[in-house]
Amino acid sequence: DAGVIQSPRHEVTEMGQEVTLRCKPISGHDYLFWYRQTMMRGLELLIYFNNNVPIDDSGMPEDRFSAKMPNASFSTLKIQPSEPRDSAVYFCASSPIKARTEAFFGQGTRLTVV
């Protein structure tokens, strides 16, 4: 398996534009997580899905952020409109089962909003 695949690896956009980040989890994994990494706040959980259903989105910072998982092999994180403070590295991770199992991370998308 190729692991968790994220695209794009880098994104530079202007303030106010819509940004869509994409993730393909490892086949057969039931859980998908979106994290955001910044110097100030470290790694923050934004949202996670179980079997394509959003379970906990309490970490989503504002209504400008939305995430979907239309099928077991694809998820998106959308920011509309984007702001400079959204600049961060966004990671997608997946795991096979809930209990005591590691999460496998993608390489991340580095987002810069200017």
Added chain:
Amino acid sequence: GDSVTQMEGPVTLSEEAFLTINCTYTATGYPSLFWYVQYPGEGLQLLLKATKADDKGSNKGFEATYRKETTSFHLEKGSVQVSDSAVYFCALQAGTALIFGKGTTLSVSS
């Protein structure tokens, strides 16, 4: 709520030095504990884990012991190499998602 506290970095060592990165946690119940490593430009990779008290996780010369009495999971390595330079994250899993510490940057020079 559940949280992880790890020592502030950066940690700068010479090759073959002994490494300790402290990690303590706050959690209800009995979480699983993890150390992840992030190399420059990469995602996080699992380094080691422990799922119950007194378990020792080990991998690539790194070790950490789950200490319930001190709520700690300190990372150690007897002799670091330049290739160990990376950011190390302590994490716990009490529910479904991992909760991470802020990370400790390790820089090893030859």
